[in-house]
Amino acid sequence: xxxxxxxxxxxxxxxxxxxxxxxxxxxxxxxxxxxxxxxxxxxxxxxxxxxxxxxxxxxxxxxxxxxxxxxxxxxxxxxxxxxxxxxxxxxxxxxxxxxxxxxxxxxxxxxxxxxxxxxxxxxxxxxxxxxxxxxxxxxxxxxxxxxxxxxxxxxxxxxxxxxxxxxxxxxxxxxxxxxxxxxxxxxxxxxxxxxxxxxxxxx
Numbered sequence: 001x002x003x004x005x006x007x008x009x010x011x012x013x014x015x016x017x018x019x020x021x022x023x024x025x026x027x028x029x030x031x032x033x034x035x036x037x038x039x040x041x042x043x044x045x046x047x048x049x050x051x052x053x054x055x056x057x058x059x060x061x062x063x064x065x066x067x068x069x070x071x072x073x074x075x076x077x078x079x080x081x082x083x084x085x086x087x088x089x090x091x092x093x094x095x096x097x098x099x100x101x102x103x104x105x106x107x108x109x110x111x112x113x114x115x116x117x118x119x120x121x122x123x124x125x126x127x128x129x130x131x132x133x134x135x136x137x138x139x140x141x142x143x144x145x146x147x148x149x150x151x152x153x154x155x156x157x158x159x160x161x162x163x164x165x166x167x168x169x170x171x172x173x174x175x176x177x178x179x180x181x182x183x184x185x186x187x188x189x190x191x192x193x194x195x196x197x198x199x200x201x202x203x
Contacts, residue, residue: 012113019109025085027105028092034108039173048169056162 023030036044064072130137152160174180 012110012117015113016106016110019113020106023109025088027097028088029084030108031101031105032092034104037169037172038176045170045173048173049166052162052166052169056158056165060158 035041036047039045059069126137129140171180
């Protein structure tokens, strides 16, 4: 068991080190983005929501076709991939990295690798469910898709995408400041109260 854990830890360290090398040119930008996403200053949430709102309002008013939107997105990504590693050191000064910044960059890369592993794990479990319990797999997938289709029919696609993107951008900060844990605990307590009240009535 210990040998398997050591092997997994070594593999995680290797994958993290490889990702660090691949993202080294983006290091300064990633650290700056991490500070914003974790709300290191109280006005960062407003910046996130404001920037997201402006972007989606621009998309709404321009109303580009799917092909145009896709082409522009890929073009922006290509430009960023070319320009960021070149300009970032001049803007942020990569030679001034502290030990704390290097450690934080290592943690971010480690979290990205762990997230990738979780997603792959969920994907594998889904296919395992398909093989082991095909009826449950079919019902779960169809029910989920029907629910998503219904929500998409009730809410404007762009507005729904805006809400999802805004939530995902705010999620790290909500988690960092314990807001999710706080309200999840409140919901859990209320559910427990309702269950206890129901048990008393049944008695």
